[in-house]
Amino acid sequence: MTAEPKDILAEIKGYEDELIAIRRDIHAHPETGFEEVRTAALVAKTLRGWGIETHEGIAKTGVVGTLKGTRPSNNRAVALRADMDALFIEEKTGLPYASTVPGKMHACGHDGHTAMLLGAARYLSENRDFAGTVHFIFQPAEEGQGGGRLMVEEGLFDRFPADAVYGMHNNPGRAVGEFGIRPGPMMAAADTWTVTFGGTGGHGGSAPHLATDPTVVLAHFILAVQAIVGRNIPSVEPAVISVGHVSGGSAGSPNIIPPEVVVSGTARSYSPQVRDTIERRLRETAEGLAATYGCTAAVDYNRRYPTLVNHPEQTDIAAGVAARIVGEDKVATRIPLITGAEDFSFMLEQRPGAFIMIGNGVNPDGSYHYVHTPHYDFNDEILALGSTYWVTLVGQELGVQE
Incomplete structure (x- = not known):
């Protein structure tokens, strides 16, 4: 032309x-x-x-x-x-x-x-x-x-x-x-992840000691997941892990420990190695914390956009x-x-x-x-x-x- x-x-x-x-x-x-x-x-x-x-x-x-x-x-x-x-x-x-x-x-x-x-x-x-x-x-x-x-x-x-x-x-x-x-x-690779923590649930007021409480695991996990980038990813490699959704229990029954809680979020990265590390450590963190408190963790990590x-x-x-x-x-x-x-x-x-x-x-x-x-x-x-x-x-x- x-x-x-x-x-x-x-x-x-x-x-x-x-x-x-x-x-x-x-x-x-x-x-x-x-x-x-x-x-x-x-x-x-x-x-x-x-x-x-x-x-x-x-x-x-x-x-x-x-x-x-x-x-x-x-x-x-x-x-x-x-x-x-x-x-x-x-x-x-x-x-x-x-x-x-x-x-x-x-x-x-x-x-x-x-x-x-x-x-x-x-x-x-x-x-x-x-x-x-x-x-x-x-x-x-x-x-x-x-x-x-x-x-x-x-x-x-x-x-x-x-x-x-x-x-x-x-x-x-x-x-x-x-x-x-x-x-x-x-532009970043964009992944989504969901972790479902399972326990027995129970009466949070009269008998919490009889329950296996997944909300405790959830609380520790939300904090621990923020250490994945800071302590597992090289500081010269950009990466982000964010929590975007938490659910569990019923607002109408705040005295009940739920048997299951769900947390989900996003992860962003730029290299295949960092992406692999994020998925591996997120899974290990969830399963390790769940085991510590006698609960289970089902992790779904979905690699969406490269x-x-x-x-x-x-x-x-x-x-x-x-x-x-x-x-x-x-x-x-x-x-x-x-x-x-x-x-x-x-x-x-x-x-x-x-x-x-x-x-x-x-x-x-x-x-x-x-x-x-x-x-x-x-x-x-x-x-x-x-x-x-x-x-x-x-x-x-x-x-x-x-």
């Missing part, structure tokens, strides 16, 4: 209002993981309207559009991915296009991600002077349900072969017109593309590790690629609404910029025959 980023941006700006309308329509009708029926239908209809070969029903509600360039090609292909699902959050923005679905909200900006990739698809459908193939991946169920994993398991890259795959996420707190990325591990690892070559390509658009001084290439997780990591395990952050803006006083909060909203000001990034990336990857 010969077009300069400024010219690409100007052309996309010409239909920016249409992208905003799409984004806000999706925002007003949020659909959570594997239920993105309306959103997927909108995406598929829009792609077909631009003459793009479109495939539906991938990983239940996923959509992939395929577009071939007009230049002579050696069959090189790249894949660009956007996520489509919303969250179980009650929106409190008060915006005219706020969620019309109680308890569901696009609180992570996937509505914007979808609109940005559609903007790029439109431009490329009208300007096909590239060599090779672009696959536009619209993924369901990123928010904790692993739609990316399911797409890979269903043979995403067998059906749509790609030499590289790229992703992008909006970043509240980073200024509009700025990008951030880092090579190697960038570490998102950017490949060096594709990271350089992504950063270079962003720099062409906004200037090198606006692209941070060594951003800090992010403890959030992303199931784009499953795709990066299968193909070389990179994941970049695009600034969603920050208020003059330094404040902003972060993702996964009820007041968050995607910034429409970056729609055309994000689309331009995708188009320029395709030009970089497929602009000439190799």
Whole structure:
């Protein structure tokens, strides 16, 4: 492709209002993981309207559009991915296009991600002077349900072969017109765990000595689990273990020692060795404490999303593309590790690629609404910029025959 980023941006700006309308329509009708029926239908209809070969029903509600360039090609292909699902959050923005679905909200900006990739698809459908193939991946169920994993398991890259795959996420707190990325591990592996402590229970007032009390084990475990990172993980290796849920007994019978209590939480890490250590020590801690107090411990450790690892070559390509658009001084290439997780990591395990952050803006006083909060909203000001990034990336990857 010969077009300069400024010219690409100007052309996309010409239909920016249409992208905003799409984004806000999706925002007003949020659909959570594997239920993105309306959103997927909108995406598929829009792609077909631009003459793009479109495939539906991938990983239940996923959509992939395929577009071939007009230049002579050696069959090189790249894949660009956007996520489509919303969250179980009650929106409190008060915006005219706020969620019309109680308890569901696009609180992570996937509505914007979808609109940005559609903007790029439109431009490329009208300007096909590239060599090779672009696959536009619209993924369901990123928010904790692993739609990316399911797409890979269903043979995403067998059906749509790609030499590289790229992703992008909006970043509240980073200024509009700025990008951030880092090579190697960038986002954490995300695991969940649940421990069920069992005992006999009993009357907590008249005969606690006759009970085997799992609540005592629970209390010690919650404190002890915080020592796993501090005393088992090297201090140069970031890791987090947090408790998010505790249940047991009945509020109506506080004098009864329950026979069973449950505690669950999350663990985050960046290396396979640390991940292994966390799982092993969490299990050993639970079982050891339970044995000490005559109880049992059933441990369920669920490895959910792997570490998102950017490949060096594709990271350089992504950063270079962003720099062409906004200037090198606006692209941070060594951003800090992010403890959030992303199931784009499953795709990066299968193909070389990179994941970049695009600034969603920050208020003059330094404040902003972060993702996964009820007041968050995607910034429409970056729609055309994000689309331009995708188009320029395709030009970089497929602009000439190799």
